[in-house]
Amino acid sequence: MEKNCINLEDIDDSLGCSGNVSGIVPKLIYGYHNDVAVWPDEPMPVDANSPMSLEESAVLTGDVVMKDGTRAFEVEFTEDTGSLTINPVGEIDGGHMEYTLTLIKAKLNKKILGFMNAALGRKMFFVVQDENAIHYLMGNKRRGCTYVTGGDGATTGTTSSDRNQASLQFKFRAGRAFVYEGDVEDILEVHTP
Numbered sequence: 001m002e003k004n005c006i007n008l009e010d011i012d013d014s015l016g017c018s019g020n021v022s023g024i025v026p027k028l029i030y031g032y033h034n035d036v037a038v039w040p041d042e043p044m045p046v047d048a049n050s051p052m053s054l055e056e057s058a059v060l061t062g063d064v065v066m067k068d069g070t071r072a073f074e075v076e077f078t079e080d081t082g083s084l085t086i087n088p089v090g091e092i093d094g095g096h097m098e099y100t101l102t103l104i105k106a107k108l109n110k111k112i113l114g115f116m117n118a119a120l121g122r123k124m125f126f127v128v129q130d131e132n133a134i135h136y137l138m139g140n141k142r143r144g145c146t147y148v149t150g151g152d153g154a155t156t157g158t159t160s161s162d163r164n165q166a167s168l169q170f171k172f173r174a175g176r177a178f179v180y181e182g183d184v185e186d187i188l189e190v191h192t193p
Contacts, residue, residue, distance in 0.1 A: 021131035033123035033144030063182035
């Protein structure tokens, strides 16, 4: 008989005391994938006779810890232009979750073009916070997040009513969908032994 890894439970229609606000906070934590020393653990049942609850199965355990001498950074972007989607993709018996982060940074400048240069062809990680105060980690010990080429890219705009901007998109694949409840403050300080 097949054992279940996750117990099913009733799910009610409650939105909680704070309701449900769409969108993501217009400030992200990011860094190079290879600057991370420790990644949080993905949830797994203790044994075949102890399936996880629905909530336990969706929470990473632990913190992102940077290597000595490195730190994560923040990037702010134009409010109400960012989104994070988590979509199930793949063929039968090959399904997984694909995270897609999309954002717009208004006004082209040397720093944003440099960020595009730094991300091109490199594995990155992102910590994204939604407007309901839930964090999501794009990246794990096996795989980084990649900058998607193509799309709108950077544009000066055509008329005075157009926005001069960079449109950025990043993708990450994981076996399942998770929230991140680890550190989002110390990660921004240079890690020392």
